Amino acid sequence: MSEIANTPEPPYYAVIFSSHRTEGDDGYARMADRMVELASEQPGFLGIEAARESLGITVSYWESLEAIRNWKENAEHREAQRLGYRQWYSSFRVRVARVERDYGI
Amino acid sequence: MSEIANTPEPPYYAVIFSSHRTEGDDGYARMADRMVELASEQPGFLGIEAARESLGITVSYWESLEAIRNWKENAEHREAQRLGYRQWYSSFRVRVARVERDYGI
Numbered sequence: 001m002s003e004i005a006n007t008p009e010p011p012y013y014a015v016i017f018s019s020h021r022t023e024g025d026d027g028y029a030r031m032a033d034r035m036v037e038l039a040s041e042q043p044g045f046l047g048i049e050a051a052r053e054s055l056g057i058t059v060s061y062w063e064s065l066e067a068i069r070n071w072k073e074n075a076e077h078r079e080a081q082r083l084g085y086r087q088w089y090s091s092f093r094v095r096v097a098r099v100e101r102d103y104g105i
Numbered sequence: 106m107s108e109i110a111n112t113p114e115p116p117y118y119a120v121i122f123s124s125h126r127t128e129g130d131d132g133y134a135r136m137a138d139r140m141v142e143l144a145s146e147q148p149g150f151l152g153i154e155a156a157r158e159s160l161g162i163t164v165s166y167w168e169s170l171e172a173i174r175n176w177k178e179n180a181e182h183r184e185a186q187r188l189g190y191r192q193w194y195s196s197f198r199v200r201v202a203r204v205e206r207d208y209g210i
Contacts, residue, residue, distance in 0.1 A: 003160065004123045004198050094208055100202060102199060
């Protein structure tokens with residue numbers, strides 16, 4: 001169950017990952033759980049939020065662009081990305097953004 | 106049914122709205138649909154993506170911070186925001202971010 005990420009004062013960075021899944025699991029659910037666990041262990045990780053209906057949206061938060069780059073190049077994550085391209089996603093878009101301000105209740 | 110937004114080349118802006126709903130509808134679904142329709146008519150609107158499980162994530166995309174400010178101050182949207190604070194959301198966070206780059210398939 002995803003919660004609202006407890007991020008620090010801006011500025012920080014967000015990676016917005018929007019995707020449509022292919023049919024069937026093919027190891028996806030297990031890998032998705034593992035990627036959340038693995039991301040959480042990376043330097044500069046600040047939090048993650050996820051929801052899926054027909055469209056899936058996962059937003060991960062990071063201290064810096066360098067932290068995002070390191071995570072993208074993580075060997076186990078690269079294998080997950082490869083499988084994502086090949087079989088799990090029919091389409092996706094990754095957007096890297098700098099969070100300038102935030103507020104809420 | 107939400108699709109991946111067909112945004113232009115960065116830079117542009119994203120408003121990431123993460124929320125937990127209260128129990129019951131209380132006019133929420135109708136207002137949510139109306140807000141998507143109304144946002145789409147605003148100057149500088151680029152697209153919107155949404156998904157909800159226990160957590161809801163809606164990301165709207167905009168040409169500029171001025172477009173986001175104008176949308177936030179739209180009278181009908183302000184009434185929706187007021188009801189959001191009062192009754193529809195038990196918690197939420199709004200993050201305004203500048204999209205620096207994007208890629209996908």
